[in-house]
Amino acid sequence: MKGALNKRGAILAGLLLALAAAAPFLVNEFYLTVLALIFLYALVGIAWNLMMGYAGQLSLGHALYFGLGAYIVAVLSEKFGISPWFGMIPAFFIAAICGAIIGALGFRFGVKGVYFALLTIAFAEFARILFEHWDYTGRTGGFFLTALNEKNRPLLSLRGGAMFFYYALLMTLAVTYFAVAWLVRGRLGYLWRAVREDEEAARALGVKAFEVKLIAVAISAGITGVAGGWFALMNGSLFPDSTFGMRLSIDLIIAPIIGGLGTLFGPVLGALIVVPLNEIAKDLGQALGVNGINLLIYGVLLLAVVLAAPSGVWPWIARKTGLDENSTRERDRT
Amino acid sequence: MFELYVGVIANGLMIGAVYALIATGLNLIFGVMRIVNFAHGEIVVIGMYAGYSCWFWLGLPLAVSAPLAMLFMFAAGYGFQRALGNDFVDRPQHVQFVLYISLALIITGLHAIIFGPDPRGIQSAASFSVYRFAGLRFDAARLHAALAAVAILCALWLWLRYSLTGKSLKAAAQNLTGGQAIGININHVFALTMGIGAACAGAAGALIAPLFDTHPYLAGEFTLTAFIIVIVGGLASLPGALLGGLLIGVSEALAAVLITPSAKSLFSYGLLIAILLLRPGGLLGQKGAGN
Numbered sequence: 001m002k003g004a005l006n007k008r009g010a011i012l013a014g015l016l017l018a019l020a021a022a023a024p025f026l027v028n029e030f031y032l033t034v035l036a037l038i039f040l041y042a043l044v045g046i047a048w049n050l051m052m053g054y055a056g057q058l059s060l061g062h063a064l065y066f067g068l069g070a071y072i073v074a075v076l077s078e079k080f081g082i083s084p085w086f087g088m089i090p091a092f093f094i095a096a097i098c099g100a101i102i103g104a105l106g107f108r109f110g111v112k113g114v115y116f117a118l119l120t121i122a123f124a125e126f127a128r129i130l131f132e133h134w135d136y137t138g139r140t141g142g143f144f145l146t147a148l149n150e151k152n153r154p155l156l157s158l159r160g161g162a163m164f165f166y167y168a169l170l171m172t173l174a175v176t177y178f179a180v181a182w183l184v185r186g187r188l189g190y191l192w193r194a195v196r197e198d199e200e201a202a203r204a205l206g207v208k209a210f211e212v213k214l215i216a217v218a219i220s221a222g223i224t225g226v227a228g229g230w231f232a233l234m235n236g237s238l239f240p241d242s243t244f245g246m247r248l249s250i251d252l253i254i255a256p257i258i259g260g261l262g263t264l265f266g267p268v269l270g271a272l273i274v275v276p277l278n279e280i281a282k283d284l285g286q287a288l289g290v291n292g293i294n295l296l297i298y299g300v301l302l303l304a305v306v307l308a309a310p311s312g313v314w315p316w317i318a319r320k321t322g323l324d325e326n327s328t329r330e331r332d333r334t
Numbered sequence: 335m336f337e338l339y340v341g342v343i344a345n346g347l348m349i350g351a352v353y354a355l356i357a358t359g360l361n362l363i364f365g366v367m368r369i370v371n372f373a374h375g376e377i378v379v380i381g382m383y384a385g386y387s388c389w390f391w392l393g394l395p396l397a398v399s400a401p402l403a404m405l406f407m408f409a410a411g412y413g414f415q416r417a418l419g420n421d422f423v424d425r426p427q428h429v430q431f432v433l434y435i436s437l438a439l440i441i442t443g444l445h446a447i448i449f450g451p452d453p454r455g456i457q458s459a460a461s462f463s464v465y466r467f468a469g470l471r472f473d474a475a476r477l478h479a480a481l482a483a484v485a486i487l488c489a490l491w492l493w494l495r496y497s498l499t500g501k502s503l504k505a506a507a508q509n510l511t512g513g514q515a516i517g518i519n520i521n522h523v524f525a526l527t528m529g530i531g532a533a534c535a536g537a538a539g540a541l542i543a544p545l546f547d548t549h550p551y552l553a554g555e556f557t558l559t560a561f562i563i564v565i566v567g568g569l570a571s572l573p574g575a576l577l578g579g580l581l582i583g584v585s586e587a588l589a590a591v592l593i594t595p596s597a598k599s600l601f602s603y604g605l606l607i608a609i610l611l612l613r614p615g616g617l618l619g620q621k622g623a624g625n
Binding site: 058105106111115121123132246247257258261299300302306 | 550558614
C-alpha cells in the first residue's frame, strides 16, 4: 500500500482541494449548500466505508449514530447553552460507545453478515420509535434550534450561512479523510483488511479480530455522530424519522457503494455523484409537478450505475486512468 | 377487559397469518438464493394496488383479485429473475443491495406517479360485516384475508414437499452445488423461486388491501416486518415463518393497546434483538444457522 496515490494522483488531489477552496468565489449560494451536503454525505460515506469497505462489517443502521449526534449537539446547545464546539465531543463519543456496544453484542454472539446488518437496523429503528415518543425532544413534532439573529457569531455558535458551512464541512471532511487514510495505511488498516478477507485465518495468525472489528465500528460510529451534529446545525430542525429512519440509513450508504467500497476516494466521489443526482431528480419532479418522479429517476440512475460499474465508479476510473493502482480490492479483481 | 384482550389477540393472529405469507416469500428467496430482497415490501404494495385497481375499475371481489395479483407477480418475479436477477446471484452482498434498493425506488416512484400519494381504501360489503363466535366479533374482511393466507401457505408447503419441482427447490436451498450435480436447472429454479416469492407478497398485498389504506410509502414497513418475522421464526424454515408471523402480529396488536398504536413495532424490534443475540438461528431454525 506504499504511496497508494501515485504522483499524478497527488497532483489531482491538490488541484481538487484548491478548486474546493476557491469554489465559494465561483458559484452561488444554492450550489454552495449542495456542495456542503455533498461533503456531509462524503463524511458519513468515509465512516461507513471504514467499517464495511475495510473491516468488512455490514451496517444498515448508521442513521442511529447520525441521529444520536444530531440530537446531542442540538439538545446541548438549545437546552443547556453548550457551544457545539463542545457538543461535538459527546456526539463523537456517545455515538462511538453505542457503536461499540452494538458491535460487541453482535460479535460476541457470533451475529454475522446479513444478521449483523439486521441487528443494526433493529437498534436504529428502536431509537427512532423511542425518539418519536420522547416528550423532551419534541416527539414526531421535531426539535428546533432557535433562529439565528444578528448577534450570531459563526465561529462561536458553529452556525452561519452557506459559505460558513461550506468551509466548515470542507475542513471536517479533509481532516477526516487524511486521518482515515493514515489509519487504513497503517497497522490497523492491515488488520482490518485481514479480518475482512478471512477472519479465521487472521485469528489463526494472532489478530484479535474482536477488538479490531470493535475499533472499526467505534470510529465509524463516532465520525457519523459528528456528521449528524453538523446536520443538526445546518438544518436547524430535527425529526426522528429523517434522522433515525431506515431511508436515511440507505441514503447514507449508497454513496460509498456507488463510489467504490474499500477505496479512500470512493465515498467522496460517490457523494459527488449521488447527492447531485438526488437534487436533480427532486428538481425535475417539482418542475414536472408529478409526485414520485424523483424516486423513479433516482432509482433508474442507481440501477444504471450498478449495471455499468458494479464494483464502484472510482475503481473503474482508476483502472482506466491508472491513477491509483491500489484502489481495487483484491477480491474484486478476480 | 378479558374480552378486549382476546379480541386484540385474535386480530393480531389474523393479521399475523398475512404477515406470515409475506415473510414466507422473503424466506424462500433467501433460502434458495441467499439474496436479501430489499424490494419485498414494494411487491406487497404492488399487490395492494392490484387489489385496489381490480375493485375500483373492474368491481372484482377479493376472491378474484388475489389470485390475479398472485399470477401477475409470479410472472413479473420470474421474468425479472431471468432478465436481471440471475446475473446478480453470486455478486457481493452490497451490489445486490443497490440492485434491490434501486428496484424498490423505481416501484415506489411508479406507484406515486400512477396512483398519487393519497391513501386509497377499498369499501366492500365485507368491510362492515362481522362474524360472531362465542361472544366475540371477528371482522369479516380480516378473517377472509387470514383464511386465504393460510390456504396459500398450506398449498405452498404441500407443493414444496410432494411435487418434483418443489423438491428441486428445496434441494437447491440445501445444497446448491449438489443440486446442480444431479441436474437441476439452476436458472429456472432461481426464477421460479423469485416468482413464487413475489407471488406470495403480491397475494398478501391484495388480501390486506381491504384492511389498510394503500399508499406508495407503506413499503418500507412491510419489508422490515418481513425481515423480523424471518429472523424470529428461523431462516429457511417455513413453519418458522408462520410462527414468527403470528407472534409479530399478536405482539404488534398488544403493543398498540398497551402502549400506543404508533409504538406497535417497538415490541417487534425488541424481540428481533433478543432472538438475534440469544438464538440467531431463529425459533424453529437450525441451531447456529446465524453463523
